[in-house]
Amino acid sequence: MATLPNPLPDLASSGLDLPPGSLVDGTLDGPWHEPLLWYADGPAAPRDWTALRTAGRRLGLLPVLVTGGARDQWxxxxxxxxxxxxxxxxxDADEVLAGYWTDYAHEEVDSNGSDGSDGSSSDDSKAGSGDEDGRGSWPGLAPAPAAESGEDPDEAAAGLVGVITADPDSWLGGARMALVPARRSADIPASIGWSGPMNHENDVARLCAVLRSWEDRYDARVVVLGFDTMIVSVGRPPTTPEEARALAAEHYAFCPDNIDQSPPYDLEVYAQKRLLDQEVWSFWWD
Known part of the structure; x- marks a missing residue:
């Protein structure tokens, strides 16, 4: 991956006021030639995100919360x-998602005859054509929501972090602050070579291309990473059922496990319950 100069090797002399923590350079292939991220030894406090984002950004570092999850994997x-x-x-986000859609939605599409193999014609011009769960041919990227964002996206991310870190007994209780060399939030997983979606995609940069597109259209920010989980704040969510349905196709292509292995197991209901007016998106890959 093409990168800018990495400030992590000089973190100790950077002037940042950091809690005790560790640099990570371990990879599947052995130690990397430079640190990939820094993360704290203890739980984050609500004020840590804003403080580190302001101070770290001038060095080319962005914050993200990391969690060990149920298996305590940091x-x-x-x-x-x-x-x-x-x-x-x-x-290209559209090309990436179209490829995933073809790979992961075709079984449902084919089993319902949406390709015309049963002799009937099908309208593949939009999501929702082709089968009972809305999985026809790839409908293309959803347009940006018509409603303008009501809050600065970075402030929205900080607000979500405040909620997460304020409740140590929640399922994300104990999440820790991390700093990653990246210029935009969407690139954080690629910057560290995150392998959480390995069973879905070996090169996480392709998913980051989609995250970049969501940054542009939905004011999305990557807020939490776990071993195989991701949580994103959304400053400009869909506000109509039509907008939510269009986006649901992208979510299915991006992370099929969110629908196929998680209740309600239905793309239409997922759009209504998980996307419409929702300012937090969560993903997990089996």
């Missing part, structure tokens, strides 16, 4: 794979 045990990660800017 970043030094994440099987990071920077050597197999390309550059997000080399990929």
């Amino acid at each position: 970043p030094d045990a994440w099987d990071l794979h920077p050597g197999g990660t390309s550059y997000p800017g080399d990929h």
